[in-house]
Every structure is written in structure tokens, then in C-alpha cells.
Amino acid sequence: MSRSGFSRRTFLQGSVGLTVANFVPGTTPFAHAATMEEQTIAAAKAAGKADVNGMIWSPYLVPMKPVIAEFTKETGIGIGAVQDISIFDAPQRAMAEALSRSPQFDFIHIDSNMIPSLASAGYLEPLDEYIKKAGFHLDAVADYGNFMKYGGQTYGVPTDGNVHIQYTRKDLIDNPDNKKRFADKFGVELKVPETWEENLRLQEFLMDPSKDLYGSGNLRNRANGPTWWYMIYYSAGGFPFDDDMKPTLDTPAGQYAVDLYLQDKKVNHPEAANWGTPQMIPRIAQGHVVSCQYWDGTCKTIANPKQSKTVDQFYFSLVPGSKFTGKMVHRSISSPLAAILINKYSPRKAQAAYLALWLGSGKNSIPIVSDPVNAFNDAWAKEHMKAEPVLKAYTPEGIKAVETNFQVVAPPIYLTGYLEFQDALGKNLSEAYVGQLPAKDVLKKTENEWNAIIGRIGRSKLKNDLVSYKAVMPKKALPT
Amino acid sequence: MAVDVLSAGKTQLPSMARTQSRRLAVRHFKLSLLLPLIALFAFLLMPVLLLQLYFSFHQWTVYLGSWSEADFVGLDLFREVLTDPRFGWAVVRSLAFATSSTLGCFVFGFLLAYLMYKPFRGQAFFYIIFILPMLTVPVVVAYTAEMMLYQSGPINDLISRIIGVDFKPAWLSNPDIALATVALLEIWNWTPFSFIILLAGLSAIPKEPIEAAEILGASKWRIFWEVQLPLLRPVIFLALVLRFLEAMAEFPKTWALFQGGPGSATETLPIYIFMTTWQYFQISKGAAMSYIVMLLMVVIVLIAIQLLRREKRSLDQMYELRAKEAES
Secondary structure, eight states, X not given: OOOOSOOHHHHHHHHHHHHHHHTSTTSOOSOOOOOHHHHHHHHHHHHOOEXXXXXXXXXXXXXXXXXXXXXXXXXXXXXXXXXXXXXXXXXXXXXXXXXXXXXXXXXXXXXXXXXXXXXHTTOBOOOHHHHHHTTOOOOBSTTGGGGGEETTEEOEEEEEOOBEEEEEEHHHHSOHHHHHHHHHHHSSOXXXXXXXXHHHHHHHHHOBGGGTBEEEOOOOSTTXXXXXXXXXXXXXXXXXXXXXXXXXXXXXXXXXXHHHHHHGGGTSOTTGGGOOHHHHHHHHHTTOEEEEEEETTHHHHHXXXXXXXXXXXXXXXXOOEEOTTSSOEEOEEBOSOEEEEEBTTOTTXXXXXXXHHHHTSTTTTHHHHTOSSSTTSOOOBGGGGGOHHHHHHHOHHHHHHHHHHHTTEEOSOOSTTHHHHHHHHHHHHHHHHTTSSOGGGHHHHHHHHHHHHHHHHOHHHHHHHHHHHHHHSOOOSSOO | OHHHHHHHHHHHHHHHHHHHHHHHHHHHHHHHHHHHHHHHIXXXXXXXXXXXXXXXXXXXXXXXXXXXXXXXXXXXXXXXXXXXXXXXXXXXXXXXXHHHHHHHHHHHHHHHHHHHSSOOTTHHHHHHHHHHHHHSOHHHHHHHHHHHOSTTSHHHHHHHHHHSSOOOOOTTTOTTTHHHHHHHHHHHHHHHHHHHHHHHHHHHSOHHHHHHHHHTTOOHHHHIXXXXXXXXXXXXXXXXXXXXXXXXXXXXXXXXXXXXXXTTTTOOHHHHHHIIXXXXXXXXXXXXXXXXXXXXXXXXHHHHHXXXXXXXXXXXXXXXXXXXXXXO
């Protein structure tokens, strides 16, 4: 044991000197509060170096790579083996992993609506402890951060907001001839639609199939169709279950949504019944669509002259709403909301969790969401809404629409058994759309199928889930 | 005499022993060939079948606990599957799909085989061309077809130009023809399979009966109908059965193009089983379904084997009769 060579006087002199130096411009401050990113690095370093394995679709991973490389440089934590799998196929694969309690993947990148199912199957690691250690804060717009929560715990870090926004053809509705004809016919001004009915009227009025211009660019296939139905249904004041977990689809609000959903057939392309995004996005970007509600990333595609013939030809705005309840209500939707979830059985779960938090910081995710070519990851953080690269990729009008829609964004069914509920509804809506099922039977049939699902999973379990589902629902009728 | 008998007995004994040891060696050889297969069945297939059987009798709700905690439900799951109208429709669709595509493959495969079974210049080139579709991965077939089968796509355009009338069926979105679309793709994809089998069968037909018929002045059609076709029947049957079983299990093209839609127009057995098991995570119901389908296939295979045996017997009898006729 040797005594320190510092005297009290020397120590005080040194301290004063350093304090003064901190205020001299151009010098590095000696001490400052660590940023969220620095704290994440410190926590990750303590977890140790590792290469984490994951399941992620490459279009999502590509723009993340430079950000991950930075993290690897700081912490020694990088990406090892990657299973490149489409986000639409990921739920099945993830569930298989959950059932076998496999440690193969340290993280999975998946639709966050799978959180209840995967957490119930025991696969997911809650992130709250890691969030605490890393001093992490999910800086999401409005209440969007709730989408990552289930049963009071946080299970995911978003990478892709995927909120739906309204796209309306600027060149068509600002055309003086169209304006006059519309005003003459309906006695109102031709403008961006505020309600579903206005949207349909506008689509019918402006479509011209002889020029390959169809009114709607919405999806009506079996897998994606319910997304549009939910927006109409929620905005009509509907919610799919009562407090006792009895389905409440077959209601006036439900029928209203089905009627509007099916009327899209009048204005959509004849082949829309089986079309998904690979068919529809090019049609929107090439100018074959009057209006639609679509994922916000399409903004980036439209604004990119290398991928679009409609640069500056669309208004981006709030999705239409409904006055069905007597007051105006708007509901957008986020589905699939891509997020990083951590495998509870992974031996590298801490490293994977910190990597996810690193990617989920508002600042770090700016380059990820603003990539104009690999445009799958969409803006979701408050910081994104004012970041120059993001504004450039989406256009200021586009990002304003994103921010506005986030304030009224809802999920699809946020319950254990999500895919089952979703497919029953999707199948019946699709059957009605192609004429295999009368419109009046869609909701009754879906309710019967949902009751069977509820019986199988357990009403009491789902009643617990319902708390999380309701917590995710937006509280405001209109964005401010 | 006694010495003779004894010596004869001595020479017989070693030859009997030799025969016996040869038989034993043949049996051992057969067993050694079969052993890997038996081991494969016992250690790989059997556990899967048993596990599936366990799931068929136990209701496992994947969100509520581990598979070992699943409740025993007896035959409830089988009852549920057999009274599920969706399953019934899936069976009907699968049978319709398998029957139509098998017949399509057979007709086109037979035509091609008949064109090709006599050697001609450039035969190898055509042979390669005709088997190319079979070498194409089904998913690639589906995605390529998707690009070509849009209502205003190249296929409709080409047909319209040929027939001079606007031909615009919505191959991919009309529920009335969606299954037929997959059947047509299946025919394109797998006609080469029927072609190869039938070509081998046609080439193996003995020339003598045909030459005899020609000498007797039979027309080409009569030779085909009364000589070649009967001799080819077992091969035709084999081609039909194998193709049918394969078509019942078709998944990649149907999934890549339709995922069961539009509506539920293409929800065949493999699609519905996949969805039940991996979309709805009803592992137990999926297992019960698989068992029912397996039993259905076993029945089809047994009937097919019986019919094949009958065909073989009738052919053998015919050959015996001809041989006796020739002798006399």
C-alpha cells in the first residue's frame, strides 16, 4: 500500500484548471452526460463480443449494415449467420423456432403483431432490463411505442413504421377541367378526400380504364385485404371484441366497412383480387392509379425519379375517415410493422438485445429509414420527422403525412393467434370480393370462425391479451 | 449296388448343402440391402409417424404450453377434420386438380412419346427440349407464369393475335379458372415425366407382334389400338398413378401464385394443411389431417397396385397364349 503522491492543494488546482478548460472553445469537455448511444455501447461492451445470428429479410438488412458495422467497431458485436427470409414467411418460421425452443437465432426481424403469439409460446426475451441498462428511450411518434409492448413488457424495437397514408393524384384533382366537371356534377370542390365515401366518389369520377387508369390502388388479395377493412371499420367506431372476448364484427360498423371494402371492386383493376405489392406499387408509381391508402415507404418510391413516373404528382395526406359514429374519426394502420425481437433461448441474447437497441435509436436509424433504394424500413421516430435525409427521401409533405397518420394509427388484431384471426377474416373478405360468398355472410362466418379460435386458445387468456390490444389502439379521433 | 447308392448319397449331400448355403448367402445379401432401408424407416420415419399420431390424439395449443402437456382428446380431432367443410372442399379441389393435370400430362406426354419413339435425325435435340420443363424449379415456373398470365400479359396477347379475337381471361384473379391455371402449369411442368415413362414403355414393346400385324395387313390405327396400346397398358397405368400421387401433393406453384386465393379457389389439401399447421399453428389438427390424407393416399396406392397386378396378369396370360399358339 503506497500513499498517493497528490496533495490536496495539487488536486484542487488541477480540478480548477480542468473546469476552466472545459469552457474554452475548441477543447473537448472532460466530463459530460453519456448519450443514449454511448450508454448502449457501454452496456453492450459489458455483455462481451459475439457474432449474433438472425432471421431477417435482406431488403431490410442492407441499409442497416453500415450502422451495424459502426456498432461492431465499438463493441465487437456483429452479425454472424443470417437467414434471409421474407417478412411474410417469417411468422411461420419463427413459430417453428418457438415450438422447438431453438437457440439457432439470436434475433428475429418480424411483424410486431406476432409479439403476443410468440411471447405466449415462450420465445421472446423481454427487453426492459436491457433498456434500463442502456438508458434507452424509444423515441416513437405519438403512442407508436406501445406497439412494442405486450402484457406490460417491451418485446421489440421497431425498424419499419409502415403506417398507411393517403395518396391522391395531384395532377388529376388540380386539373381545371376535372375540377369544373366534378363541381358541375356533385356541387362540391374536387379535392383530397376526407371520408371513405368521398374517396370512392373521386375514384369513380376520375378513373379511365381505356387509358389504363383505375380509381383505386388498394390491395384486395387474401393476405393483405383485411388491412384496408380494419381502417374503415375502426374509423366507423368498430372494435372486434367486447370485454368478454366475444367477436363484435357483425355490427352496423362492420357491415358498413364490408360494403365500402367491396365497392372498391368498381374502381380497382379487374385483377386486383390476387394482386399484392409487387403488382400494385409499380402501378401506383407509373401513374395508373387515382388514389389509394398505402404504406408510407411508397412515398420514397414515388419521389425517386429512377423508380417513378409520378414524381410530384401525388398529394400525401391523412387516410380518409368516417362520420359513421356521428363525429369524424380517422384510423390509419401499421401492418406489418417490422421490429427486432430477441430469442429467450439464445446464449447471446444480451448482445442481440443491445444491437437491436443501437439500431432503434432515433439518431442511428436515420440512414436506415432514409435509404431511397432499399426503401423497406420506414420512418417512425420523432427524430426522423425532422432529419434532412428523411425529409429528402420522403419529401416534406410525405413526412408530414407520416407524422399525421401516426397519431391515429391502429394495429390489426393484436392478440395471441393473430394469424388465425387474420386469415379467417382475409379468406371471407376475399371470397366476398370474388363473388364466392354473399357480402352479408362475411362477418357472421368470420365471427363463427373466430369463436372457434377463441375456444381453442382460451377466452381467459385472450381476455388478458385484450388489455394490451386496447392499449395499442389510438385514443384520439383526429390528429392534431 | 449298396456301394452305388452310398456313393450317390455322398455326392447328393454336398450338393444339397451347397444349395442351402447359397440360398442363405442370397438371403443375407438381400437382408444387407434392405437393412439400411429398414433402419431408415425405424429411426427416421417411424418416430415422425408416431409423433404425428401422438399429436392426432392430443390437442396441443402451442401458446399454452409444451407439447408434452397436450390434452388427450381421443378421436375428436379426426371428427373435427372430417366434419370441416373447408377440408372437404380441399379434398374435392385436390382430386379435381390431380385428375385433370394427370390426364393432361398423360395426353401430351403420350403424343410426344409416340412422335419420338422411332429414331430420327435430331431426336436427341428434341428429347432435351421436351424434358426441359421438368428441369425447371416449380417456384420459378410459378413466378415466370405470373408475369406472362396477367390479363394484358403476353400469353393473352399472343392468343388474341392468333385467333383474331380479344382473348382476356383473368387467369390469376378469376376464382372460376384459378385452379385450372395451376393445372395448366402443372401439365406444362410435368408432361416430360409422363413422356419419359411412356417413351420407355413404347420403346420396350416387342417388335414381333407389330410386324405380325403388319404382315396380316392391319392398318396403323388398328396396330396402335389393338397391339401397342394393350401392351403399353401397365406402363400407362404406372405413369398415371405416379403422376396422380405427385399432383395430389402439389404445393410450390399454388402457394407462390395464389396462397389459396382468390377467395378460397385454390385451397387444395397441401395448402390447407400448411395453413392449418403453420399459419394457424394448429399442429394437432394438421397432424390429424395429414393422417387422413395419408390413409386416402394409401387406399389410392393399394387400388393402383391391384389394378397394376391385374394388368400384369392379363399381359402374362396373353404372352403365354401367344407362345402356345406359336408352339402349336
